[in-house]
Amino acid sequence: MQVAAKRIGIMGGTFDPIHLGHLLAAEAAYEAAELDEVWFMPTHVPPHKTKQPEAGQEYRWQMVELAVAPVDYFHASKWELEQGGISYTWDTVQGLQAQYPNVNWYWIIGGDMVAYLPQWHAIEELMSAIHFIGLQRPGSSWTVEALPPAWQQRIIEVAMPQLDISSTNIRKRRKDGRSIRFLVPDTVEQYVKRWELYETDSR
Ligand SMILES: Nc1ncnc2c1ncn2[C@@H]1O[C@H](COP(=O)(O)OP(=O)(O)OP(=O)(O)O)[C@@H](O)[C@H]1O
Numbered sequence: 001m002q003v004a005a006k007r008i009g010i011m012g013g014t015f016d017p018i019h020l021g022h023l024l025a026a027e028a029a030y031e032a033a034e035l036d037e038v039w040f041m042p043t044h045v046p047p048h049k050t051k052q053p054e055a056g057q058e059y060r061w062q063m064v065e066l067a068v069a070p071v072d073y074f075h076a077s078k079w080e081l082e083q084g085g086i087s088y089t090w091d092t093v094q095g096l097q098a099q100y101p102n103v104n105w106y107w108i109i110g111g112d113m114v115a116y117l118p119q120w121h122a123i124e125e126l127m128s129a130i131h132f133i134g135l136q137r138p139g140s141s142w143t144v145e146a147l148p149p150a151w152q153q154r155i156i157e158v159a160m161p162q163l164d165i166s167s168t169n170i171r172k173r174r175k176d177g178r179s180i181r182f183l184v185p186d187t188v189e190q191y192v193k194r195w196e197l198y199e200t201d202s203r
């Protein structure tokens with residue numbers, strides 16, 4: 001008897017720090033695309049950001065672990081942190097497909113990343129290999145119709161309540177001595193305070 005392929009969504013990100021926008025996007029994707037699991041995968045070196053993460057990778061990783069712990073279908077994956085180097089999604093997908101042949105992969109991205117897709121490394125190969133789940137995000141808007149015709153079958157648009165939250169804004173609030181309560185899970189807020197993250201320029 002043939003076993004049905006699992007549907008796994010990957011929420012890739014710098015997670016510097018992880019916040020409620022990431023968690024809500026993953027939840028919306030999980031529900032709408034009937035995923036079996038969502039893996040939160042922190043990047044080692046993000047491919048498109050000129051500025052490197054402010055918090056060290058162990059801090060970013062532990063905050064992701066804390067944030068996903070309450071949800072049984074959310075998991076934290078160290079795949080890209082263990083691979084090292086620049087975290088190109090095409091490299092990650094090839095590795096995952098080799099290791100887990102009976103999985104259909106869905107890469108979950110916010111609107112800013114949908115707009116940036118033409119610049120992704122090996123994007124045509126990636127588009128043929130996996131599906132993307134795109135969410136709208138305040139500050140960027142996109143439509144499936146505006147995408148190249150060959151991509152339109154590969155990108156699933158999913159709605160979510162719009163949360164104008166970004167890691168950049170959270171880091172800035174910390175530097176300004178302002179609260180980040182209700183922008184990140186309580187456990188992450190406590191962790192950020194305990195390790196005095198984002199109070200100065202890097203840690
Ligand atoms: N508020 C949000 N709503 C929807 N998607 C989001 C939101 N915040 C982040 N994302 C998506 O989550 C993924 C990872 O984002 P990332 O870790 O870079 O967070 P960020 O808030 O954009 O960080 P930074 O402000 O440091 O650039 C990206 O695909 C991004 O588009």
Ligand SMILES: O=C(O)c1ccc[n+]([C@@H]2O[C@H](COP(=O)([O-])O)[C@@H](O)[C@H]2O)c1
Pocket residue numbers: 011012013014015043046047048049087088089090109113116119120121
């Ligand atoms: O592979 C690429 O060229 C590429 C370019 C930009 C972003 N990504 C991936 O998109 C996800 C979100 O990126 P970021 O930097 O906004 O956290 C993360 O998994 C990145 O590795 C991937």
